[in-house]
Amino acid sequence: MNTDKTEKLSLMTELIKLARTDKDVREAEHQFLMAIALQLQITPEEFTSLFDQYIDFTPPVNEFDRILQLQRLILLSNVDLQNNQEETAFIREAGIKMGLNSLAVDEVLNRIHDYENKIIPPDKLIEIFTRNYN
Numbered sequence: 787m788n789t790d791k792t793e794k795l796s797l798m799t800e801l802i803k804l805a806r807t808d809k810d811v812r813e814a815e816h817q818f819l820m821a822i823a824l825q826l827q828i829t830p831e832e833f834t835s836l837f838d839q840y841i842d843f844t845p846p847v848n849e850f851d852r853i854l855q856l857q858r859l860i861l862l863s864n865v866d867l868q869n870n871q872e873e874t875a876f877i878r879e880a881g882i883k884m885g886l887n888s889l890a891v892d893e894v895l896n897r898i899h900d901y902e903n904k905i906i907p908p909d910k911l912i913e914i915f916t917r918n919y920n
Contacts, residue, residue, distance in 0.1 A: 794826040796844040845884040852884040890918035
């Protein structure tokens with residue numbers, strides 16, 4: 787399997803793990819996951835198989851892609867409108883595992899409550915990471 791495909795499957799696996807933190811993958815979460823899988827060009831068969839297999843975490847090489855994955859995790863946690871501490875801790879840990887600045891990750895997780903539907907606009911997200919790297 788090529789590196790790009792391995793990375794994409796790894797990203798989906800992390801999203802599935804997040805969806806499972808509250809033990810129940812709701813229909814809205816499943817639909818969101820499937821939409822991301824299609825964006826990543828993961829077939830429905832591959833997507834379904836990810837629920838039953840373990841794939842080592844392979845963070846994106848490009849920093850922008852890592853920030854995008856953090857945003858996906860946050861969006862997924864908000865799909866069911868029920869955030870919990872386990873989800874927040876998972877997202878924080880995933881951000882750090884991807885090599886993102888921990889101060890920026892913490893700021894993002896704190897500031898999501900400032901925005902409607904807890905969705906930080908992309909320009910604000912980039913601004914947070916840019917500021918924390920200077």
